[in-house]
Amino acid sequence: DAKTTQPTSMDCAEGRAANLPCNHSTISGNEYVYWYRQIHSQGPQYIIHGLKNNETNEMASLIITEDRKSSTLILPHATLRDTAVYYCIVRRGNEKLTFGTGTRLTIIP
């Protein structure tokens, strides 16, 4: 699996957009970018994934650079309930997920 690099922690004001960066400079052409989050003491929750194109769902948007070496997860209007550890993972479709240390996002009231 390609490795990912994420900031250890970030803060974001409630109601603002939270932009979480991820570097995956060694990503292969058939590897997807997945984002999960883990709220304290709960199981991880799938957020979104993409291959080359930008993706959007009801939870977030995923922006992948043209060279696919980095991506950004965008939570458009952060709420206190978005406080969690966010994991960026690259993975071929039929492989296990390899979780790194993620970014601890704290939403500030």
Place this chain on the structure above:
Amino acid sequence: EAGVTQSPTHLIKTRGQQVTLRCSPISGHTSVYWYQQALGLGLQFLLWYDEGEERNRGNFPPRFSGRQFPNYSSELNVNALELEDSALYLCASSPSQTSHVKGEQFFGPGTRLTVL
């Protein structure tokens, strides 16, 4: 639709004992994954079952084992428990990897195991 369920929620054991954790995947999902999350550490992949077969295994000793039943539920067994086995054990399910190669994983709430 019911999510992934795990039992028990909490468990306390002593060193040397054996434990069995259970997982029921989302209806229609055939893949089950097991992860260990020790306090303050990230999720470590343990085992992956699909269609009743073990597909992949993480870097854990043989005393960690499991199986998947015909109804796709799964058990994780840990023998000769050690203090460092204290952790949150998470189960996840996804559609069959042979037909849904982009499939996300859906996690259960976990079983918190404490070894004294």
